[in-house]
Amino acid sequence: MKIKVQKGKLEKFAGDLLVVNLFQGLKKTGAGTGAVNKALRGLIDKLIKEEKFNGKQGETMVVPVQRGIKAKKVLLLGMGLQKEFNAEVARKISSAAVKKARELKVKRMGTILHGAGVGGLNPQEAAQAVAEGSMLAGYTYTKYKSSKDKIQSRFPSEVVIVDHADAQKIREIISGVKQGEVYSNAAIFARDLVNEPSSNMVPKDLADIAQTIAKSSPNIEVKVYNQKEIEKMGMGAFLAVAKGSDDPPYFIHLTYKPGGKVKKVAFVGKGITFDSGGLSLKPANYMETMQLDMAGSATVLGIFHGLAKLKPNAEVHGLAAVCENMPSGHAMKPGDIVKTMNGKTIEVLNTDAEGRLTLADALSYAVKNVKPDAIVDFATLTMACVIALGEEYAGCMGNNKELMEKVKSAAENVGERVWELPMPEEYKEAIKSQVADYINTTPTRKGAGTITAGLLLQEFVGKTPWVHIDIAGPSWAEKQVIPYMPKGGTGFGVRTGLELINKLSK
Ligand code: BES
Ligand code: ZN
Ligand code: ZN
Numbered sequence: 001m002k003i004k005v006q007k008g009k010l011e012k013f014a015g016d017l018l019v020v021n022l023f024q025g026l027k028k029t030g031a032g033t034g035a036v037n038k039a040l041r042g043l044i045d046k047l048i049k050e051e052k053f054n055g056k057q058g059e060t061m062v063v064p065v066q067r068g069i070k071a072k073k074v075l076l077l078g079m080g081l082q083k084e085f086n087a088e089v090a091r092k093i094s095s096a097a098v099k100k101a102r103e104l105k106v107k108r109m110g111t112i113l114h115g116a117g118v119g120g121l122n123p124q125e126a127a128q129a130v131a132e133g134s135m136l137a138g139y140t141y142t143k144y145k146s147s148k149d150k151i152q153s154r155f156p157s158e159v160v161i162v163d164h165a166d167a168q169k170i171r172e173i174i175s176g177v178k179q180g181e182v183y184s185n186a187a188i189f190a191r192d193l194v195n196e197p198s199s200n201m202v203p204k205d206l207a208d209i210a211q212t213i214a215k216s217s218p219n220i221e222v223k224v225y226n227q228k229e230i231e232k233m234g235m236g237a238f239l240a241v242a243k244g245s246d247d248p249p250y251f252i253h254l255t256y257k258p259g260g261k262v263k264k265v266a267f268v269g270k271g272i273t274f275d276s277g278g279l280s281l282k283p284a285n286y287m288e289t290m291q292l293d294m295a296g297s298a299t300v301l302g303i304f305h306g307l308a309k310l311k312p313n314a315e316v317h318g319l320a321a322v323c324e325n326m327p328s329g330h331a332m333k334p335g336d337i338v339k340t341m342n343g344k345t346i347e348v349l350n351t352d353a354e355g356r357l358t359l360a361d362a363l364s365y366a367v368k369n370v371k372p373d374a375i376v377d378f379a380t381l382t383m384a385c386v387i388a389l390g391e392e393y394a395g396c397m398g399n400n401k402e403l404m405e406k407v408k409s410a411a412e413n414v415g416e417r418v419w420e421l422p423m424p425e426e427y428k429e430a431i432k433s434q435v436a437d438y439i440n441t442t443p444t445r446k447g448a449g450t451i452t453a454g455l456l457l458q459e460f461v462g463k464t465p466w467v468h469i470d471i472a473g474p475s476w477a478e479k480q481v482i483p484y485m486p487k488g489g490t491g492f493g494v495r496t497g498l499e500l501i502n503k504l505s506k
Contacts, residue, residue, distance in 0.1 A: 001157060001159060003131045005127070005177055008162060013110035015106075018075070018111070019077050022077070029048070039068040057089060075100055079119070087126075090115045095136070098156060102152065106155055108157070123172040126173075128176040136491075141191070182498070189494075190491040190494050191488065194291070202324065210224060220255065223255075235365070237338040240332040245325070245326040251319075252320045264373050264374075266366040268300070269295075269296035270293065270296035270381065271296065279327045280334060299378040300497075303494055312502055314501050314505040327351075334350060340460065349440055350441040355379050356381065360460045379471065389419055393417045393418065394471045395418070397467070397470075398466055403466070421454070423454060431452055
């Protein structure tokens with residue numbers, strides 16, 4: 001889908017569909033929608049008066065056009081209550097418009113810039129939201145579909161923001177669209193990786209994709225470590241998880257360097273390309289979606305896809321320990337004790353708590369080899385997080401207030417929901433082992449599974465400011481709840497990561 005900007009009057013937009021908007025409860029159209037109403041000789045005001053259209057958030061109504069305006073059809077789009085309007089609402093209603101346009105098989109859709117007038121957003125914010133809502137809602141995973149669904153998914157192929165504004169405002173709109181496109185394409189890139197069935201997305205595939213990203217930009221470099229090199233680095237916990245699989249593990253280290261002295265951030269992503277649970281095998285229904293267990297590393301690769309285009313002024317590292325968690329004659333067994341790269345040992349009580357093992361080594365690597373100013377990790381780590389917060393919220397924990405605030409505010413800006421959980425000292429008892437330094441699950445079944453996982457990760461970041469984001473819920477949509485998050489991989493975290501870097505580089 002292409003997002004374009006056209007300077008001019010809405011009435012003059014020549015295309016298949018023109019989208020205009022209305023706040024809930026208003027009795028009369030104003031501004032841009034008002035001009036279209038006038039050109040249609042009061043038709044929209046009449047529909048409002050007759051209460052045929054209320055303006056509820058995402059409500060749509062197709063208005064037939066005979067003359068007065070150039071577009072073939074007009075779509076009335078509800079913006080919801082004015083006092084509740086924000087960028088996220090702009091994203092959501094843009095999704096509703098695109099979905100309606102798809103239903104109508106519209107190729108070229110023109111739209112008013114939602115929220116830039118009385119909505120209170122600046123033109124840049126509004127344009128970014130429209131671009132993101134449109135592109136993210138327009139995404140469907142059709143790689144393995146027959147041609148009929150593939151063709152349907154191409155509508156609309158073009159969304160044109162039409163605005164009768166001065167050159168300065170147009171420049172701001174264009175800049176917002178550009179940022180929205182970079183953010184959305186990066187998230188879509190991550191969605192594709194997560195949606196690919198795990199047999200076609202083995203560790204080597206992710207490593208190859210990291211290489212391709214590096215080739216696409218002169219500012220990005222990559223080092224991919226193979227099994228022998230991983231052994232040499234002493235990543236015993238990561239290797240123990242990988243042991244059960246016939247597909248060898250890889251460790252990915254991407255680097256984006258703008259040059260000069262700048263802040264250094266490391267993103268770490270959990271990269272289990274399939275989580276069967278290992279010998280602590282998951283029940284069949286829990287395994288159905290476990291291709292999603294590399295979503296954290298997909299988020300990191302998605303961020304790098306975006307960095308290549310954003311070119312921010314910060315040094316960014318992307319790390320992922322990638323392997324499968326499988327049962328076999330070679331697999332790690334409950335009761336095993338593994339030694340991590342920083343020398344600490346972990347007793348493996350449950351082989352299904354594998355993410356914290358691979359992350360222990362990836363975080364140790366970050367601290368030792370990257371020495372970043374900040375670490376942010378994304379991991380589909382615990383079912384407990386989904387139980388606590390549901391599918392729409394990621395849980396986050398950290399050791400540094402300032403970084404946590406920055407992450408939260410970045411997430412808020414892009415409409416990704418994160419919720420901070422506490423890390424009480426007392427709960428550290430739960431990760432102590434009788435026979436090793438730590439244990440990977442608590443046998444006592446005392447709850448707080450997300451927190452105890454976070455507490456274990458904390459042991460591997462030292463004093464480096466760090467935020468852990470458990471994306472077990474929002475990385476995958478069981479069904480579409482948020483209108484621009486279709487079923488399957490969501491690309492959650494990519495836009496937060498890019499926004500964080502954007503803000504840090506200013
Ligand atoms: N990958 C899973 C967590 C998960 C579950 C992510 C559902 C997304 C959706 C993780 O490796 C896991 O299996 N965690 C266990 C830990 C337990 C054995 C302590 C869990 O949460 O049940
Ligand atoms: Zn697991
Ligand atoms: Zn897992």
